[in-house]
Amino acid sequence: MKAVVFDLDGVITDTAKYHFRAWKHLAESIGIHIDEAFNEHLKGIGRMDSLERILKFGGRAPDFSEEEKSRLAEQKNEDYRRLIAAMTPNDILPGIQDFLEELRNAGIKIGLASASKNGPFILKSLQISSYFDTIVDPAKLKKGKPDPEIFSTAAVQLGAEPRECAGIEDAVAGIQSINAAGLFSVGVGVPEDARPDWRVASTLELTWDSLRKHWIEKG
Ligand code: G16
Numbered sequence: 001m002k003a004v005v006f007d008l009d010g011v012i013t014d015t016a017k018y019h020f021r022a023w024k025h026l027a028e029s030i031g032i033h034i035d036e037a038f039n040e041h042l043k044g045i046g047r048m049d050s051l052e053r054i055l056k057f058g059g060r061a062p063d064f065s066e067e068e069k070s071r072l073a074e075q076k077n078e079d080y081r082r083l084i085a086a087m088t089p090n091d092i093l094p095g096i097q098d099f100l101e102e103l104r105n106a107g108i109k110i111g112l113a114s115a116s117k118n119g120p121f122i123l124k125s126l127q128i129s130s131y132f133d134t135i136v137d138p139a140k141l142k143k144g145k146p147d148p149e150i151f152s153t154a155a156v157q158l159g160a161e162p163r164e165c166a167g168i169e170d171a172v173a174g175i176q177s178i179n180a181a182g183l184f185s186v187g188v189g190v191p192e193d194a195r196p197d198w199r200v201a202s203t204l205e206l207t208w209d210s211l212r213k214h215w216i217e218k219g
């Protein structure tokens, strides 16, 4: 194995709670009420698509022009940026920092495949930017997860064949993207029918030894 590609939210850190707070605030300002269960459907989904889902859910999709929608999304992002600016290394999920260290010591390249345009900013707040050899720019992609494009692009940027890479995800759409791109898929807390090559219950189980073992077993 030559490279490991990480999803951000739900694998490296838990930004979903901040996305939720910011979306809830925005939705309420236009009379829509969302709860945490609804938020599950926004995981891994890009910013504009998330807004569309919220407007549809509130029956208000036809009420806003494209320009107004961009403004709403921007408003949410400003709110969200204020929340994530306060993140520190304490917000890194259990075991992830050690895992990054092991990968670096083993000479494995490391990439980020997140739908978030705030990815670089979050890695900086968490003080782990220096581990990453590459970050896929989600603004340059034609299609989001579950399309394979984001993980295929990560492999290309890391100079590796997909089969020489692993991808790590917590969302079903993300596992579908990894599998379709032909990387070895690792699912964190995903349902079994998401069909990851290796399923772990928590990020604490991620170690270079066990990843390599499972990858070799798959053959
Ligand atoms: C993340 C979150 C999504 C969010 C998306 C875009 O995806 O899971 O809820 O909508 O990023 O974020 P932003 O508004 O910061 O561009 P991932 O791929 O890191 O799980």
Ligand code: MG
Pocket: 007, 008, 009, 010, 011, 043, 044, 169, 170, 171, 174
């Ligand atoms: Mg995720």
